[in-house]
Amino acid sequence: MEAIIGTILIVAYFIIWLRFFPLGRRTFDVFKLNPFLLPFWWKFVGMGWLLFVIVYSIIQGNFNPSTNNFLLAGFYFGLLNISFSKEKNEDEFAQQTRMKAMYISIISLFFLIGIFSSFEITNPGSFSKSAFVWMMMLFNATLIVYLAYFYLTKYGFKK
Amino acid sequence: MKNSLKIERAIKNLTQDDLAKLIGVSRQTINSIEKGRYVPSTVLALKISAVFEKQVNEIFELDDSD
Numbered sequence: 001m002e003a004i005i006g007t008i009l010i011v012a013y014f015i016i017w018l019r020f021f022p023l024g025r026r027t028f029d030v031f032k033l034n035p036f037l038l039p040f041w042w043k044f045v046g047m048g049w050l051l052f053v054i055v056y057s058i059i060q061g062n063f064n065p066s067t068n069n070f071l072l073a074g075f076y077f078g079l080l081n082i083s084f085s086k087e088k089n090e091d092e093f094a095q096q097t098r099m100k101a102m103y104i105s106i107i108s109l110f111f112l113i114g115i116f117s118s119f120e121i122t123n124p125g126s127f128s129k130s131a132f133v134w135m136m137m138l139f140n141a142t143l144i145v146y147l148a149y150f151y152l153t154k155y156g157f158k159k
Numbered sequence: 160m161k162n163s164l165k166i167e168r169a170i171k172n173l174t175q176d177d178l179a180k181l182i183g184v185s186r187q188t189i190n191s192i193e194k195g196r197y198v199p200s201t202v203l204a205l206k207i208s209a210v211f212e213k214q215v216n217e218i219f220e221l222d223d224s225d
Contacts, residue, residue, distance in 0.1 A: 093188035
């Protein structure tokens, strides 16, 4: 089962990745890159996928992210699809908020890497022995920061 | 930047949703502009001024902090 899901994910990543390239036309305006986002309804594909990953992990009887690679990789795919789908009305406010969220999440990623690398100094081997788990946790955390900033700003919970 | 969007909307008896539909943005965008969280682009400011049939600087004005 995992082999089939893994293969589907590899193919899906390549297809989705290609969509983000502005083929045939060049633009230097970052806000004009937004039309290359995934369609609005794709967000629900991501949500459905997250639900599947959670239910499948519960059926497997392993909901521990440090030992369940499927849970980590599956969560990442779901969050990625939600993050890069358009809003119902992808206007200039949504576009600018998206760019700010991207900026904040990238800064968070650098600081999280700094924190994790410090653990490697205090406790050698803690990071490098389980690099996949830590890497997926880092990127999942980055996407969660991105989504949290984007939606909190969009719906006015943040000044 | 200060704006009188809420007052202009009340005069024209428009809801945030009505105005959002008229200028093709989301309701959250109008709400953010009214609360001063977001400064609209020139294009959007011109669209808003066209709805209220006023000059842009009659709706938006510079604040002391600008």
